[in-house]
Amino acid sequence: MATGPLLQAQGIVKRFGALTANDHVDLTVGRAEIHALLGENGAGKSTLVKILYGLLQPNEGRLIWDGASVTIPDPANARRLGIGMVFQHFSLFDALTVAENVALSLGPETPMATIEEQVAELSRAYGLPLEPRQEVWRLSVGERQRIEIVRALLQNPRLLILDEPTSVLTPQEADLLFATLDTIKAEGRSILYISHKLDEVRRLCDQATVLRGGKVVASADPRVETAASLASLMVGAAVADVRNAAHEVGEVRLEARALSLPAFHDHGVALADVALTVRAKEIVGIAGIAGNGQDELFAALSGENTTRADAILVDGHEVGSEGITARRRRGAAFLPEERLGHAAAPGFTLTDNALLSGHATNGFVTGSIIRNDRVANWVERVINTYDVRMSGTNPPAKSLSGGNLQKFVVGRELMREPGVVVVAQPTWGVDAQAAATIRQALVDLAARGAAVLVISQDLDELFEITDRLAVISEGRLSPAKPTRELTREQVGLLMGGVHGATS
């Protein structure tokens, strides 16, 4: 066996129309190495990884695998070479069991009993607790990810690619994953680890390649860099800290009292007796793994689902039985997690999308006639204030990039100067610059006297901007405590989410 690097990518160029997603990218992954691929959204990480896994073909450049030049026309060939991949978004069937999902990737010849045995064996060997006969919909996100990892390991890969694996995990689940990755490395396999979480990269990885704007800007040893130095390599400038200093808070502006709501569907979670207050000038965070009642809580607070009148109060008014439009008229604003299809209609123009949430409060409608000029003025102000980049005038929402659409949606709500804001996942899938803009806008709004509630899975974000923090798990909300007095481990334990004795 050759002793050089396992994989070399040399001078990879990939263009999409006028955009060069990868511009002469070089990457070298050694044997038994955990190699980090760092970069903001849009830096070209996904493109590079898709080329390595055969999902995309490069316009220029070459790949050298185990000392020999190769082309990888499709994922089947990548797997044959020994490259496995775990995607950020899982491809699992909820109604099937763990073993059945694994079987789907193996072909019909292997009997189910054998697969169950193999899954059990691998999960023991790599410290990936899994019950082969469990149905997938019962599992936490962390457990689902383990299925994907087991599925990749069954192919006996020599290089395992993981795309942002911890973005969906609790700290405890992440620790379990790191132990597994160390085991995999100890067997002589290599791992290409895509992330923008700097602490874990520094802890886990032997080498790091940093991409920015499609180019390699640095190769570094993450263990000798600081998180701040890696961040500035990624972003290209020192990242401003938006954290607000300790400050006085005002009267209660948003309150939930004994709020209960049935689950939306079979796999949803009912809210049980949720109590919560948010005061003026205060940002309160709600942490939790996805699917623990966040959707239900957002719907109840926003008025998309109504409830008992005295279950929710805005500025002292009982609004629980009012709809979302009435609550907006009371000065509340809402930002749902899904940008396309919930916060915005994908095929509608930006002006129509401004009308969507502002028709009752922004003077857009007189009588029942829409005042197009007023809506257009408003959109222009949002675009200028929040630096929304787009092509053409008034394009459909779906043509904007995720970060720019999120800036538009956030601007649309915050420009109204709401007194109460409930926002879910404000910076999900948004690049670091846009995320900083959005967080700053929320902090500034609170400083001007608004009550802000942030429902998020991103602990970094919550620790950065919130004054108090509560955790939602199985539809129950823990009491909110001052963020300063909490550690990540405490919050992680409350987040739970790992079923049974597996943690």
Next chain:
Amino acid sequence: MRLVLERRADRPTWLVVASPLIAVALTLVAGAILFALLGKNPVAALTAYFIDPLSDGWALQELSVKATPLILIGVGLILCYLSNNWNIGAEGQLVMGAIFGGSVALATHGVPNGPWVLPVMLAAGALGGMLLALVPAILKTRFGANEILTSLMLVYVAELTLDYLVRGPWRDPKGFNFPQSVSFEPEATVPLLVGGGRAHIGFLIALVAVVVAAIVMARTLKGFEIRLVGEAPRAARFAGFDDRRTTWFVFAVSGALAGLAGILEVAGPMGQLQPTVSPGYGFTAIIVAFLGRLNPIGALIAGLFLALTFIGGENAQIMMRIPLDVTRVFQGLLLFFVLACDTFILYRLAVVRQETAA
């Protein structure tokens, strides 16, 4: 190797406008082939269908008569389809409008009445269509029943109800046992536009409906709500619109317009209730809605065009002994080509080769 439909990244505006025109052209080509297969001269047949009816005043009046129900119903269906509510039962709502409106005409027959009779008939007709249309709307919002099936099945309920009424309780006692009602009195008849002609004020009502619908859809919050519910129901709830109410609203409006079309038909060209009051206007109006690009002004143009196929069909039957059913074939072909052209605007056909081992 297999064929797949790939979504197009961009959608050229000119194609969106050209699509219905291409569909009409393809329909004419397919029609010519059809006539040739039937042993008729395609040029003469197409002339009889589409040119002759436009060449005299009587036929132009007739065009407005046939276009009136198509436009009225088409405009209502546009509201339904834009909001993702698939009302397929406009034919039944038309018939129910004829029954409700006709009942007023019969109740006031032979007793002292006045000019109030016709407005009351029109209102009753609209009410009848609306009530029938609300049945699938409520079944959909309450039980999740598929409105395509329920609205379509109610067509037969309405048609058989009318059939029973004109053969039974409402039959004209002096009508030599023909299954039809008495002829409506002048107070219960729609005024004509031109003395001695056939065109009636229903066409003006249809034009008003087009203008009102165009303004509502383009400039009012209600129109925005209807489009938003169809485009992104979850975003519509976020906007504070209740999609159940939207469903009731569009079914109520389209049912009322279909009912109005029905009573205008019996109080106008027919002048009495008969077992069949429509040659399928309610179904043809579905084509009107799509050929008109789900736009009220478009429905006006499409309604006139499809009215032409009805008149042309009668003309071709008289002149060239082409079966009247060919009209239905024409209309079906047209809908087929409209939908096919739309598909190819949104998607392109691509050949995918099976993954091969390297």
